[in-house]
Amino acid sequence: MLPRSMALKSTALRQASDLDLEHEASRSSVAPSAPRSGSGKSPNARVFVTERLSLWYGTSRALNDVSLEIAEKRVTAFIGPSGCGKSTLLRCFNRLNDLVDGVRVEGDVLFEGQSIYAPDLDVNSLRKRVGMVFQKSNPFPKSIYENVAYGCRIHGIKKKALLDEIIEQSLRGAALWGEVKDRLQESALGLSGGQQQRLCIARAIAIEPDVLLLDEPCSALDPVATAKIEDLIHQLKERYTIVIVTHNMQQAARVSDQTAFMYIGELVETGPTQEIFTNPKKRQTEDYITGRFG
Amino acid sequence: MTMLGMTSRRRSTERLGQVFTWMCAGALALNLLLAVGLLILIGMHGLAYFWQASVTEIELKDGTRLIGEVHGIEAVPTADAAWEGEQRMRLKIGNRDLYGLDFRWLRESEIETVTTPDEVVLLERLEWGNFYGRMVELRQAGSPVAAGSEAVLAALPDLHQRQMALRESIESLEHGEMGEVNYELEKLRLEERAVRMRGDDARASADLARMERTQAQLDERYRELAAELTAMRDRLHDVVLVMRDAGGQTKEIAVGEIVRVVQPNSMGTLASVRLYLGRIVEFVSGAPRESNTEGGIFPAIFGTVMMVFLMSFAVVPFGVLAALYLREYAKDGPMVRAVRIAVNNLAGVPSIVFGVFGLGFFVYLIGGTIDQLFYAEALPTPTFGTGGILWASLTLALLTVPVVIVAAEEGLAAVPRVVREGSLALGATKFETIWRVVLPAASPGILTGMILAMARAAGEVAPLMIVGMVKLAPSLPVDGYFPYVHLERKFMHLGFHIYDVGFQSPNVEASQPLVFATALLLVGVVIGMNFVAIVVRNRVRRSYATSAV
Numbered sequence: 024m025l026p027r028s029m030a031l032k033s034t035a036l037r038q039a040s041d042l043d044l045e046h047e048a049s050r051s052s053v054a055p056s057a058p059r060s061g062s063g064k065s066p067n068a069r070v071f072v073t074e075r076l077s078l079w080y081g082t083s084r085a086l087n088d089v090s091l092e093i094a095e096k097r098v099t100a101f102i103g104p105s106g107c108g109k110s111t112l113l114r115c116f117n118r119l120n121d122l123v124d125g126v127r128v129e130g131d132v133l134f135e136g137q138s139i140y141a142p143d144l145d146v147n148s149l150r151k152r153v154g155m156v157f158q159k160s161n162p163f164p165k166s167i168y169e170n171v172a173y174g175c176r177i178h179g180i181k182k183k184a185l186l187d188e189i190i191e192q193s194l195r196g197a198a199l200w201g202e203v204k205d206r207l208q209e210s211a212l213g214l215s216g217g218q219q220q221r222l223c224i225a226r227a228i229a230i231e232p233d234v235l236l237l238d239e240p241c242s243a244l245d246p247v248a249t250a251k252i253e254d255l256i257h258q259l260k261e262r263y264t265i266v267i268v269t270h271n272m273q274q275a276a277r278v279s280d281q282t283a284f285m286y287i288g289e290l291v292e293t294g295p296t297q298e299i300f301t302n303p304k305k306r307q308t309e310d311y312i313t314g315r316f317g
Numbered sequence: 318m319t320m321l322g323m324t325s326r327r328r329s330t331e332r333l334g335q336v337f338t339w340m341c342a343g344a345l346a347l348n349l350l351l352a353v354g355l356l357i358l359i360g361m362h363g364l365a366y367f368w369q370a371s372v373t374e375i376e377l378k379d380g381t382r383l384i385g386e387v388h389g390i391e392a393v394p395t396a397d398a399a400w401e402g403e404q405r406m407r408l409k410i411g412n413r414d415l416y417g418l419d420f421r422w423l424r425e426s427e428i429e430t431v432t433t434p435d436e437v438v439l440l441e442r443l444e445w446g447n448f449y450g451r452m453v454e455l456r457q458a459g460s461p462v463a464a465g466s467e468a469v470l471a472a473l474p475d476l477h478q479r480q481m482a483l484r485e486s487i488e489s490l491e492h493g494e495m496g497e498v499n500y501e502l503e504k505l506r507l508e509e510r511a512v513r514m515r516g517d518d519a520r521a522s523a524d525l526a527r528m529e530r531t532q533a534q535l536d537e538r539y540r541e542l543a544a545e546l547t548a549m550r551d552r553l554h555d556v557v558l559v560m561r562d563a564g565g566q567t568k569e570i571a572v573g574e575i576v577r578v579v580q581p582n583s584m585g586t587l588a589s590v591r592l593y594l595g596r597i598v599e600f601v602s603g604a605p606r607e608s609n610t611e612g613g614i615f616p617a618i619f620g621t622v623m624m625v626f627l628m629s630f631a632v633v634p635f636g637v638l639a640a641l642y643l644r645e646y647a648k649d650g651p652m653v654r655a656v657r658i659a660v661n662n663l664a665g666v667p668s669i670v671f672g673v674f675g676l677g678f679f680v681y682l683i684g685g686t687i688d689q690l691f692y693a694e695a696l697p698t699p700t701f702g703t704g705g706i707l708w709a710s711l712t713l714a715l716l717t718v719p720v721v722i723v724a725a726e727e728g729l730a731a732v733p734r735v736v737r738e739g740s741l742a743l744g745a746t747k748f749e750t751i752w753r754v755v756l757p758a759a760s761p762g763i764l765t766g767m768i769l770a771m772a773r774a775a776g777e778v779a780p781l782m783i784v785g786m787v788k789l790a791p792s793l794p795v796d797g798y799f800p801y802v803h804l805e806r807k808f809m810h811l812g813f814h815i816y817d818v819g820f821q822s823p824n825v826e827a828s829q830p831l832v833f834a835t836a837l838l839l840v841g842v843v844i845g846m847n848f849v850a851i852v853v854r855n856r857v858r859r860s861y862a863t864s865a866v
Contacts, residue, residue, distance in 0.1 A: 178744060
């Protein structure tokens with residue numbers, strides 16, 4: 024079912040925007056999820072399934088036989104010490120690892136039942152449905168408006184009125200609208216770090232993906248900005264499947280429903296966050312969580 | 318010794334550091350001093366050229382009288398003890414038509430008196446350079462209009478203005494209507510050749526008959542215009558100013574040949590300043606006269622600027638595309654590294670080698686082929702198969718392309734990887750990412766490359782000498798005849814103009830100040846073009862900077 028039609032998307036977006044406008048006042052209120060193509064499935068449908076995924080950068084093995092499932096409309100956190108392969112695994116989901124020279128993948132990743140490493144897969148359509156926010160905020164050297172409009176323009180939306188609507192909706196969705204609505208034409212680089220990161224989230228959700236990959240989105244932010252992003256993640260999970268890589272175990276405990284602990288390229292343990300943090304099954308997990316190493 | 322006390326080793330290191338700081342500052346100061354000194358030297362010499370000094374009348378001990386401008390006094394360079402301590406003076410005496418030489422050296426001991434009489438007049442003329450002397454009489458159609466210095470000076474401005482207007486209309490007739498007829502005749506000649514080359518058939522002979530009629534008409538028109546021109550020329554020589562030089566020799570000078578009448582010794586400050594500015598304007602906007610030693614240098618300015626622009630248009634897209642491939646598409650490896658080294662070394666190849674390549678490749682091969690294909694009727698006269706502004710620009714583009722490639726590559730490399738990934742993660746293709754994000758972000762770097770290329774190209778002379786630069790171009794590369802921009806034409810260039818005026822002219826001493834003035838202008842043109850480019854770059858940088866500044 025890649026790729027969806029634009030018409031369907033814009034209807035969905037319009038409905039979502041109406042609803043959001045009503046609820047904009049209170050940030051804690053949760054916007055009801057818009058009707059989506061995948062909404063017929065049960066809440067725990069698996070969006071991603073990795074099957075014995077291994078990955079090499081040249082000769083060094085970054086991932087080793089990882090088998091994992093990502094549940095729909097849940098927040099899944101990847102934790103583990105530096106260099107354990109969490110970001111590498113995350114970047115397998117939108118195939119951003121392809122850009123690295125000498126990368127080699129074994130095993131498979133299924134997205135809604137379809138292999139994303141299949142030779143006939145259109146990687147740009149995949150990335151359109153699997154959005155990503157990076158560790159370091161990376162707004163384009165353009166205006167705030169153009170940053171959010173970028174993805175839409177790439178995917179063929181040209182009508183000004185529709186773009187305006189999508190941009191307002193996305194910025195509201197990223198809890199940034201109130202702060203930037205009067206300076207949309209100013210450079211995005213004039214925003215603060217936290218604002219830039221939320222702009223990147225707005226940019227990602229402007230093209231209505233199904234999944235959001237967050238690669239340590241708060242590692243460069245101060246606690247206030249971090250709290251804002253975490254609030255936002257709570258709101259976003261009503262509409263998106265979220266996978267977050269984090270160094271910060273408290274953050275993983277606060278925002279995620281599922282947690283996967285990785286260590287030196289291997290998936291050590293995965294399960295509901297509550298269970299991992301209170302009753303880990305593996306010794307390594309316990310050691311890491313209790314701070315004995317990492 | 319306490320923990321905070323300095324050891325002697327540390328103290329000496331500190332002193333060394335201070336010395337080093339001073340050395341660095343000194344080197345920078347020296348560099349600045351050299352650059353500023355250069356500009357001041359050129360500026361002073363160049364700008365002084367237009368200032369009218371007073372004119373002196375000198376009587377020598379042998380009774381000879383001379384009028385002229387003092388151009389410097391120096392010790393007589395000799396080993397002879399008898400001449401020890403003797404000064405000599407360089408006097409610009411002008412009147413080349415009478416004396417043959419513009420300058421004369423006078424020894425101090427020869428001079429009897431030096432005066433600056435008010436009534437002495439300097440005439441700037443179209444031909445033969447300046448005339449220094451006194452006005453005697455103004456004649457129109459053989460009969461005197463005014464006699465005596467003051468009367469002539471009063472009557473002259475009106476007549477001079479009239480004759481200048483007449484000269485202008487002669488020029489516009491020559492270049493306008495007669496030029497048009499010549500242009501039509503030349504076109505007709507080429508058409509006729511083309512028809513003859515096509516072969517013999519009924520249509521050809523009909524065409525030829527038609528052309529013959531047109532030719533007859535044009536010839537008739539040409540004869541009419543030529544007659545008109547002769548009549549106007551006669552009228553131009555109708556008004557004559559009789560001058561007397563210092564020695565009493567009289568000389569008749571057609572008023573139409575006079576550019577400017579100046580009485581340097583009785584001029585007020587305001588008049589001096591106006592004369593000064595007028596000369597600068599003439600220099601910048603006029604055409605050269607007297608084998609480039611007088612008049613203006615507008616064609617050279619125009620040629621330089623146009624060539625640099627054409628070069629930029631060629632080199633920027635070419636260099637940026639090459640840099641894009643090297644940086645974004647080519648897989649890094651020994652091959653790419655070798656290419657990069659080769660590109661860098663290309664920048665070190667002597668420029669005359671590029672000139673030779675341009676001659677062989679652009680002029681003979683490409684130009685020759687174009688001539689054979691499209692301008693066969695004009696052969697053996699080459700159209701593109703000879704040096705021209707297009708080939709000169711392309712040769713310089715080759716010369717400067719390494720600069721652009723290196724700068725563009727650096728600009729591209731400076732675009733952070735996360736920004737590219739951000740675009741790709743939104744589903745943009747590699748091309749979209751490069752086109753919409755990477756190139757705009759790299760554009761300040763690319764413009765830096767362009768600025769460097771322009772600066773290098775504007776100062777380059779050697780390669781141009783064999784691919785189309787000439788000391789005197791008959792017409793600008795842009796004019797009113799279709800197709801208006803004539804890329805095949807030869808052109809003039811400030812750099813070569815300096816060389817030509819300073820070292821190739823028949824009157825080196827007279828034109829020496831012109832070398833400085835032209836050099837100043839060349840520096841000005843380069844700075845001006847760079848300034849525009851830098852302003853553009855700063856504007857681009859503000860809107861596309863990859864990080865908040």
